[in-house]
Amino acid sequence: MDLIDETIAAIRPLDGAAMRDARDHQARLTKPPGSLGVLEEVSVRLAGLAGQCPPPLPEPAAVAVFAADHGVHAQGVTPWPQEVTAQMVANFLAGGAVVNAFAAQVGARVSVVDVGVATELDGTEPDGTEPDGTEPDGTGAGDAPGLLRRKIAAGTADMTAGPAMTAGEARRAVETGIEVARELAADGAGCLIAGDMGIANTTASAALIAAFTGLPPEDVTGRGTGIDDATHAHKVEIVRAALARHGLAAGHGAAPMETLAAVGGLEHAAIAGFVLGAAALRVPVVLDGVIAGAAALAAAALCPDALGGCVAGHRSAEPGHAAALRALGLRPLVDLELRLGEGTGALLALPLVQGAVRVLHEVATFDSAGVSEKSGGAEEDGSGRP
Ligand SMILES: Cc1cc2ncn([C@H]3O[C@H](COP(=O)(O)O)[C@@H](O)[C@H]3O)c2cc1C
Ligand SMILES: O=C(O)c1cccnc1
Secondary structure (H helix, E strand, O other): OOEEEEEHHHHHOOOOOHHHHHHHHHHHHHOOOOOHHHHHHHHHHHHHHOOOOOOOOOEEEEEEEEEOOOHHHHHHOOOOOHHHHHHHHHHHHHOHHHHHHHHHHHHHHHEEEEOOOOOOOOOOOOOOOOOOOOOOOOOOOOOOOOOEEEOOOOOOOOOOOOOOOOHHHHHHHHHHHHHHHHHHHOOOOOOEEEEEEOOOOOHHHHHHHHHHHHOOOOOOOOOOOOOOOHHHHHHHHHHHHHHHOOOOOOOOOOHHHHHHHHHHOOOHHHHHHHHHHHHOOOOOOEEOOHHHHHHHHHHHHHOOOHHHEEEEEEOOOHHHHHHHHHHOOOOOOOOOEEEEEEOOHHHHHHHHHHHHHHHHHOOEHHHHHHOOOOOOOOOOOOOOOO
Protein backbone atom coordinates (compact mmCIF):
# COMPACT_ATOMS: atom_id res chain seq x y z
CA MET A 1 0.00 0.00 0.00
CA ASP A 2 1.39 3.45 -0.80
CA LEU A 3 1.23 6.46 1.50
CA ILE A 4 -2.04 7.82 0.07
CA ASP A 5 -3.90 4.51 0.28
CA GLU A 6 -2.45 3.78 3.71
CA THR A 7 -3.54 7.22 4.96
CA ILE A 8 -7.06 6.86 3.58
CA ALA A 9 -7.34 3.39 5.11
CA ALA A 10 -6.45 4.86 8.53
CA ILE A 11 -9.23 7.48 8.47
CA ARG A 12 -12.23 6.58 10.63
CA PRO A 13 -15.58 8.34 11.08
CA LEU A 14 -16.15 10.59 14.08
CA ASP A 15 -16.78 8.67 17.31
CA GLY A 16 -20.52 8.73 18.03
CA ALA A 17 -20.19 7.94 21.76
CA ALA A 18 -17.76 10.81 22.36
CA MET A 19 -20.09 13.13 20.43
CA ARG A 20 -23.04 12.08 22.60
CA ASP A 21 -20.93 12.67 25.72
CA ALA A 22 -20.06 16.15 24.47
CA ARG A 23 -23.71 16.98 23.71
CA ASP A 24 -24.78 15.71 27.15
CA HIS A 25 -21.98 17.68 28.81
CA GLN A 26 -22.90 20.87 26.91
CA ALA A 27 -26.46 20.46 28.20
CA ARG A 28 -25.23 20.33 31.83
CA LEU A 29 -23.01 23.43 31.66
CA THR A 30 -24.02 26.65 33.41
CA LYS A 31 -25.58 28.34 30.42
CA PRO A 32 -28.90 28.02 28.66
CA PRO A 33 -28.82 24.94 26.42
CA GLY A 34 -27.74 25.82 22.90
CA SER A 35 -26.60 29.30 23.89
CA LEU A 36 -23.15 28.87 22.34
CA GLY A 37 -24.77 28.24 18.99
CA VAL A 38 -22.45 26.97 16.29
CA LEU A 39 -19.55 26.66 18.77
CA GLU A 40 -21.36 23.82 20.56
CA GLU A 41 -21.37 21.80 17.35
CA VAL A 42 -17.66 22.55 16.86
CA SER A 43 -16.93 21.16 20.34
CA VAL A 44 -19.03 18.06 19.64
CA ARG A 45 -17.25 17.45 16.35
CA LEU A 46 -13.79 17.78 17.93
CA ALA A 47 -14.84 15.37 20.71
CA GLY A 48 -15.88 12.92 17.98
CA LEU A 49 -12.52 13.39 16.27
CA ALA A 50 -10.55 12.80 19.48
CA GLY A 51 -12.82 9.93 20.57
CA GLN A 52 -13.10 11.48 24.02
CA CYS A 53 -14.88 14.24 25.88
CA PRO A 54 -13.45 16.72 26.49
CA PRO A 55 -11.13 16.52 23.48
CA PRO A 56 -7.63 17.98 23.86
CA LEU A 57 -7.43 21.74 23.42
CA PRO A 58 -6.58 22.36 19.74
CA GLU A 59 -3.22 23.94 20.47
CA PRO A 60 -0.53 24.77 19.64
CA ALA A 61 -1.57 25.51 16.08
CA ALA A 62 0.74 25.20 13.11
CA VAL A 63 0.10 26.76 9.72
CA ALA A 64 1.77 25.35 6.61
CA VAL A 65 1.70 27.76 3.67
CA PHE A 66 1.90 25.63 0.50
CA ALA A 67 3.41 27.66 -2.35
CA ALA A 68 3.31 26.87 -6.07
CA ASP A 69 2.99 28.47 -9.49
CA HIS A 70 0.46 27.92 -12.23
CA GLY A 71 0.84 27.47 -15.98
CA VAL A 72 -2.59 29.01 -16.52
CA HIS A 73 -1.01 32.32 -15.48
CA ALA A 74 -0.01 32.63 -19.17
CA GLN A 75 -3.71 33.06 -20.04
CA GLY A 76 -3.94 36.47 -18.40
CA VAL A 77 -6.23 35.50 -15.50
CA THR A 78 -4.55 37.67 -12.86
CA PRO A 79 -2.95 41.11 -12.92
CA TRP A 80 0.04 39.98 -10.84
CA PRO A 81 3.35 38.76 -12.27
CA GLN A 82 4.23 35.17 -11.49
CA GLU A 83 7.40 36.18 -9.60
CA VAL A 84 5.18 37.47 -6.79
CA THR A 85 4.77 33.87 -5.60
CA ALA A 86 8.51 33.53 -4.88
CA GLN A 87 8.72 37.10 -3.59
CA MET A 88 5.91 36.43 -1.14
CA VAL A 89 7.63 33.21 -0.01
CA ALA A 90 10.64 35.37 0.90
CA ASN A 91 8.27 37.76 2.67
CA PHE A 92 6.70 34.91 4.69
CA LEU A 93 10.16 33.71 5.70
CA ALA A 94 11.14 37.21 6.75
CA GLY A 95 7.97 37.43 8.84
CA GLY A 96 6.48 40.30 6.82
CA ALA A 97 3.17 38.96 5.48
CA VAL A 98 -0.36 39.11 6.87
CA VAL A 99 -0.16 35.40 7.72
CA ASN A 100 2.82 36.14 9.97
CA ALA A 101 0.95 38.92 11.79
CA PHE A 102 -2.18 36.83 12.32
CA ALA A 103 -0.15 33.77 13.34
CA ALA A 104 1.71 35.87 15.91
CA GLN A 105 -1.64 37.17 17.18
CA VAL A 106 -2.87 33.65 17.98
CA GLY A 107 0.46 31.98 18.85
CA ALA A 108 0.62 29.77 15.77
CA ARG A 109 3.83 28.59 14.15
CA VAL A 110 4.34 29.21 10.40
CA SER A 111 6.08 26.86 7.95
CA VAL A 112 6.35 27.54 4.23
CA VAL A 113 6.34 24.55 1.91
CA ASP A 114 7.67 25.00 -1.63
CA VAL A 115 5.79 22.36 -3.61
CA GLY A 116 6.10 24.10 -6.96
CA VAL A 117 7.42 27.65 -7.04
CA ALA A 118 8.56 28.34 -10.62
CA THR A 119 11.39 30.66 -9.68
CA GLU A 120 14.35 29.04 -7.96
CA LEU A 121 14.38 30.17 -4.34
CA ASP A 122 17.88 31.48 -3.88
CA GLY A 123 18.91 29.55 -0.81
CA THR A 124 19.38 32.61 1.34
CA GLU A 125 15.97 32.31 2.92
CA PRO A 126 15.80 31.90 6.66
CA ASP A 127 15.55 28.25 7.66
CA GLY A 128 13.78 28.38 10.98
CA THR A 129 16.49 29.73 13.27
CA GLU A 130 15.46 32.38 15.75
CA PRO A 131 16.04 36.02 14.78
CA ASP A 132 18.96 36.06 17.25
CA GLY A 133 20.57 33.10 15.45
CA THR A 134 19.70 30.48 18.07
CA GLU A 135 17.91 27.27 17.22
CA PRO A 136 14.12 27.19 17.51
CA ASP A 137 13.08 26.69 21.12
CA GLY A 138 10.68 23.90 20.21
CA THR A 139 7.58 25.71 21.35
CA GLY A 140 6.82 26.65 17.77
CA ALA A 141 5.08 29.95 18.26
CA GLY A 142 7.45 32.85 17.78
CA ASP A 143 10.03 30.80 15.88
CA ALA A 144 11.05 32.33 12.57
CA PRO A 145 9.14 30.55 9.79
CA GLY A 146 10.95 27.57 8.33
CA LEU A 147 11.15 26.71 4.63
CA LEU A 148 10.43 23.12 3.67
CA ARG A 149 11.94 22.47 0.23
CA ARG A 150 9.61 19.92 -1.32
CA LYS A 151 9.46 21.18 -4.91
CA ILE A 152 7.73 18.66 -7.15
CA ALA A 153 7.80 20.72 -10.36
CA ALA A 154 8.56 24.31 -11.34
CA GLY A 155 4.87 25.13 -11.40
CA THR A 156 2.05 23.37 -13.23
CA ALA A 157 1.47 23.31 -16.98
CA ASP A 158 -1.29 25.41 -18.56
CA MET A 159 -4.53 23.50 -17.91
CA THR A 160 -6.10 24.88 -21.09
CA ALA A 161 -3.39 23.18 -23.19
CA GLY A 162 -3.13 19.85 -21.37
CA PRO A 163 -3.12 18.38 -17.86
CA ALA A 164 -1.73 20.78 -15.26
CA MET A 165 0.20 17.92 -13.65
CA THR A 166 1.20 14.39 -14.53
CA ALA A 167 -0.47 11.68 -12.49
CA GLY A 168 2.86 11.14 -10.72
CA GLU A 169 3.24 14.81 -9.82
CA ALA A 170 -0.28 14.94 -8.42
CA ARG A 171 0.35 11.86 -6.27
CA ARG A 172 3.68 13.22 -5.02
CA ALA A 173 2.01 16.51 -4.11
CA VAL A 174 -0.72 14.71 -2.13
CA GLU A 175 1.95 12.61 -0.42
CA THR A 176 3.90 15.75 0.46
CA GLY A 177 0.84 17.21 2.15
CA ILE A 178 0.38 14.01 4.17
CA GLU A 179 4.05 14.09 5.19
CA VAL A 180 3.90 17.74 6.26
CA ALA A 181 0.79 17.06 8.38
CA ARG A 182 2.63 14.15 10.01
CA GLU A 183 5.76 16.23 10.65
CA LEU A 184 3.85 19.12 12.22
CA ALA A 185 1.77 16.76 14.36
CA ALA A 186 4.95 14.92 15.44
CA ASP A 187 6.38 18.32 16.43
CA GLY A 188 3.44 18.71 18.79
CA ALA A 189 0.85 20.66 16.78
CA GLY A 190 -2.65 20.09 18.15
CA CYS A 191 -4.36 21.97 15.34
CA LEU A 192 -3.35 22.33 11.70
CA ILE A 193 -4.02 25.11 9.21
CA ALA A 194 -3.19 25.03 5.51
CA GLY A 195 -2.37 28.30 3.82
CA ASP A 196 -1.61 28.90 0.15
CA MET A 197 0.49 31.15 -2.03
CA GLY A 198 0.36 30.88 -5.80
CA ILE A 199 -0.38 33.64 -8.26
CA ALA A 200 -3.32 32.51 -10.49
CA ASN A 201 -4.45 29.85 -8.03
CA THR A 202 -8.00 31.20 -7.80
CA THR A 203 -8.42 30.11 -11.43
CA ALA A 204 -7.35 26.56 -10.62
CA SER A 205 -9.59 26.69 -7.53
CA ALA A 206 -12.60 27.68 -9.64
CA ALA A 207 -11.93 24.84 -12.09
CA LEU A 208 -11.66 22.30 -9.25
CA ILE A 209 -14.82 23.58 -7.57
CA ALA A 210 -16.78 23.48 -10.85
CA ALA A 211 -15.54 19.96 -11.53
CA PHE A 212 -16.36 18.63 -8.05
CA THR A 213 -19.70 20.41 -7.55
CA GLY A 214 -20.96 20.33 -11.14
CA LEU A 215 -21.72 24.06 -10.94
CA PRO A 216 -21.13 26.19 -14.05
CA PRO A 217 -17.88 28.21 -14.25
CA GLU A 218 -19.71 31.55 -14.06
CA ASP A 219 -21.09 30.61 -10.63
CA VAL A 220 -17.77 29.68 -9.05
CA THR A 221 -15.20 31.97 -10.67
CA GLY A 222 -14.38 35.09 -8.72
CA ARG A 223 -12.17 38.12 -8.99
CA GLY A 224 -9.23 36.69 -7.04
CA THR A 225 -6.74 39.41 -6.20
CA GLY A 226 -8.90 41.98 -8.02
CA ILE A 227 -9.70 42.06 -11.73
CA ASP A 228 -11.97 44.19 -13.91
CA ASP A 229 -15.16 42.94 -15.60
CA ALA A 230 -13.45 42.12 -18.89
CA THR A 231 -10.69 40.07 -17.23
CA HIS A 232 -13.29 38.33 -15.08
CA ALA A 233 -15.32 37.36 -18.15
CA HIS A 234 -12.11 36.07 -19.75
CA LYS A 235 -11.25 34.08 -16.59
CA VAL A 236 -14.67 32.40 -16.65
CA GLU A 237 -14.06 31.37 -20.28
CA ILE A 238 -10.61 30.00 -19.38
CA VAL A 239 -12.16 27.86 -16.66
CA ARG A 240 -14.87 26.71 -19.08
CA ALA A 241 -12.25 25.83 -21.73
CA ALA A 242 -10.14 23.86 -19.24
CA LEU A 243 -13.15 21.87 -18.02
CA ALA A 244 -14.18 21.11 -21.60
CA ARG A 245 -10.63 20.10 -22.57
CA HIS A 246 -10.50 17.55 -19.76
CA GLY A 247 -14.08 16.30 -20.01
CA LEU A 248 -14.91 17.78 -16.61
CA ALA A 249 -17.93 19.87 -17.56
CA ALA A 250 -20.98 19.58 -15.32
CA GLY A 251 -22.48 16.15 -14.92
CA HIS A 252 -19.45 14.11 -15.99
CA GLY A 253 -18.48 13.21 -12.44
CA ALA A 254 -15.02 13.93 -11.19
CA ALA A 255 -12.46 11.25 -10.31
CA PRO A 256 -10.43 12.99 -7.59
CA MET A 257 -6.80 12.28 -8.53
CA GLU A 258 -7.45 12.74 -12.25
CA THR A 259 -9.27 16.01 -11.61
CA LEU A 260 -6.49 17.33 -9.39
CA ALA A 261 -3.95 16.45 -12.09
CA ALA A 262 -6.03 17.96 -14.91
CA VAL A 263 -6.91 21.38 -13.47
CA GLY A 264 -5.46 21.60 -9.95
CA GLY A 265 -2.36 23.20 -8.54
CA LEU A 266 0.50 21.52 -6.72
CA GLU A 267 -0.59 23.41 -3.58
CA HIS A 268 -4.19 22.20 -3.99
CA ALA A 269 -3.01 18.59 -4.19
CA ALA A 270 -0.69 19.10 -1.21
CA ILE A 271 -3.46 20.69 0.86
CA ALA A 272 -5.77 17.77 -0.01
CA GLY A 273 -3.05 15.46 1.32
CA PHE A 274 -2.60 17.64 4.40
CA VAL A 275 -6.33 17.24 5.19
CA LEU A 276 -6.09 13.46 4.71
CA GLY A 277 -2.93 13.22 6.81
CA ALA A 278 -4.47 15.23 9.64
CA ALA A 279 -7.68 13.16 9.54
CA ALA A 280 -5.70 9.92 9.79
CA LEU A 281 -3.94 11.31 12.89
CA ARG A 282 -7.23 12.70 14.23
CA VAL A 283 -5.79 16.21 14.46
CA PRO A 284 -8.30 18.99 13.67
CA VAL A 285 -7.85 21.21 10.62
CA VAL A 286 -9.18 24.75 10.36
CA LEU A 287 -9.80 25.44 6.69
CA ASP A 288 -8.98 28.79 5.11
CA GLY A 289 -10.47 30.26 1.92
CA VAL A 290 -11.23 29.26 -1.63
CA ILE A 291 -7.97 27.38 -2.26
CA ALA A 292 -8.39 25.25 0.87
CA GLY A 293 -12.08 24.82 0.01
CA ALA A 294 -11.23 23.47 -3.45
CA ALA A 295 -8.59 21.17 -1.94
CA ALA A 296 -11.04 19.96 0.71
CA LEU A 297 -13.47 18.95 -2.05
CA ALA A 298 -10.71 16.78 -3.52
CA ALA A 299 -9.91 15.29 -0.08
CA ALA A 300 -13.61 14.59 0.53
CA ALA A 301 -13.90 12.93 -2.88
CA LEU A 302 -10.94 10.71 -1.97
CA CYS A 303 -12.30 9.95 1.52
CA PRO A 304 -15.55 11.54 2.78
CA ASP A 305 -14.65 10.83 6.43
CA ALA A 306 -11.61 13.11 6.08
CA LEU A 307 -13.98 16.04 6.51
CA GLY A 308 -15.00 15.01 10.02
CA GLY A 309 -12.15 16.90 11.64
CA CYS A 310 -12.33 19.95 9.38
CA VAL A 311 -13.78 23.22 10.65
CA ALA A 312 -14.49 25.94 8.09
CA GLY A 313 -12.62 28.90 9.54
CA HIS A 314 -14.19 31.53 7.34
CA ARG A 315 -16.06 32.28 4.15
CA SER A 316 -14.11 34.34 1.70
CA ALA A 317 -15.48 36.80 -0.83
CA GLU A 318 -14.91 34.32 -3.68
CA PRO A 319 -18.22 32.87 -4.92
CA GLY A 320 -16.55 29.51 -5.44
CA HIS A 321 -15.70 29.33 -1.76
CA ALA A 322 -19.33 29.65 -0.68
CA ALA A 323 -20.22 26.96 -3.26
CA ALA A 324 -17.48 24.65 -1.96
CA LEU A 325 -18.60 25.09 1.65
CA ARG A 326 -22.20 24.33 0.68
CA ALA A 327 -21.11 21.17 -1.13
CA LEU A 328 -18.97 20.15 1.86
CA GLY A 329 -21.80 20.87 4.30
CA LEU A 330 -19.52 23.11 6.38
CA ARG A 331 -20.63 26.30 8.07
CA PRO A 332 -17.96 29.02 8.19
CA LEU A 333 -17.24 30.62 11.57
CA VAL A 334 -16.16 34.04 10.33
CA ASP A 335 -17.38 36.11 7.37
CA LEU A 336 -15.32 39.27 6.95
CA GLU A 337 -15.17 39.53 3.14
CA LEU A 338 -11.53 38.49 3.27
CA ARG A 339 -9.98 37.53 -0.06
CA LEU A 340 -6.37 36.86 0.70
CA GLY A 341 -5.58 33.22 1.39
CA GLU A 342 -2.21 32.40 3.07
CA GLY A 343 -4.21 30.83 5.94
CA THR A 344 -5.30 34.23 7.25
CA GLY A 345 -9.03 33.55 7.63
CA ALA A 346 -8.39 30.26 9.38
CA LEU A 347 -6.01 31.93 11.83
CA LEU A 348 -8.63 34.52 12.74
CA ALA A 349 -11.10 31.70 13.45
CA LEU A 350 -8.64 29.68 15.55
CA PRO A 351 -9.52 31.31 18.92
CA LEU A 352 -13.19 30.50 18.25
CA VAL A 353 -12.36 26.82 17.77
CA GLN A 354 -10.11 26.81 20.83
CA GLY A 355 -12.73 28.63 22.90
CA ALA A 356 -15.37 26.10 21.85
CA VAL A 357 -13.26 23.25 23.24
CA ARG A 358 -12.11 25.14 26.34
CA VAL A 359 -15.76 25.43 27.38
CA LEU A 360 -15.92 21.63 27.70
CA HIS A 361 -12.84 21.70 29.94
CA GLU A 362 -13.50 24.65 32.20
CA VAL A 363 -17.14 25.64 32.47
CA ALA A 364 -18.94 24.45 35.61
CA THR A 365 -22.02 22.27 35.48
CA PHE A 366 -25.30 23.24 37.15
CA ASP A 367 -24.62 20.54 39.76
CA SER A 368 -21.01 21.49 40.51
CA ALA A 369 -21.74 25.22 40.72
CA GLY A 370 -25.04 24.91 42.56
CA VAL A 371 -26.90 26.89 39.91
CA SER A 372 -30.61 26.14 39.58
CA GLU A 373 -31.81 24.81 36.26
CA LYS A 374 -34.72 26.44 34.45
CA SER A 375 -38.19 25.54 35.61
CA GLY A 376 -41.25 24.80 33.52
CA GLY A 377 -42.22 21.89 31.37
CA ALA A 378 -41.16 23.16 27.96
CA GLU A 379 -39.62 20.48 25.77
CA GLU A 380 -35.91 21.05 25.45
CA ASP A 381 -34.92 21.01 21.80
CA GLY A 382 -31.40 22.32 22.22
CA SER A 383 -32.25 25.53 20.42
CA GLY A 384 -32.42 27.55 23.62
CA ARG A 385 -35.97 28.59 22.77
CA PRO A 386 -38.57 27.66 25.40
C1 LIG B 1 0.96 40.50 -2.84
C2 LIG B 1 0.05 39.31 -2.76
C3 LIG B 1 0.00 38.55 -1.58
C4 LIG B 1 -0.85 37.46 -1.51
N1 LIG B 1 -1.09 36.59 -0.52
C5 LIG B 1 -1.99 35.73 -0.92
N2 LIG B 1 -2.36 35.98 -2.16
C6 LIG B 1 -3.39 35.25 -2.85
O1 LIG B 1 -3.61 35.70 -4.18
C7 LIG B 1 -3.22 34.75 -5.16
C8 LIG B 1 -4.38 34.27 -5.98
O2 LIG B 1 -5.05 35.28 -6.64
P1 LIG B 1 -5.11 35.33 -8.24
O3 LIG B 1 -5.70 34.02 -8.69
O4 LIG B 1 -5.98 36.49 -8.54
O5 LIG B 1 -3.70 35.50 -8.73
C9 LIG B 1 -2.62 33.60 -4.40
O6 LIG B 1 -1.23 33.71 -4.39
C10 LIG B 1 -3.20 33.73 -3.04
O7 LIG B 1 -2.46 33.09 -2.06
C11 LIG B 1 -1.66 37.06 -2.58
C12 LIG B 1 -1.60 37.80 -3.77
C13 LIG B 1 -0.74 38.90 -3.87
C14 LIG B 1 -0.68 39.67 -5.15
O1 LIG C 1 -10.84 33.74 -1.21
C1 LIG C 1 -9.67 33.46 -1.05
O2 LIG C 1 -9.31 32.62 -0.23
C2 LIG C 1 -8.67 34.16 -1.92
C3 LIG C 1 -9.07 35.20 -2.72
C4 LIG C 1 -8.14 35.84 -3.50
C5 LIG C 1 -6.84 35.45 -3.48
N1 LIG C 1 -6.46 34.43 -2.71
C6 LIG C 1 -7.36 33.79 -1.92
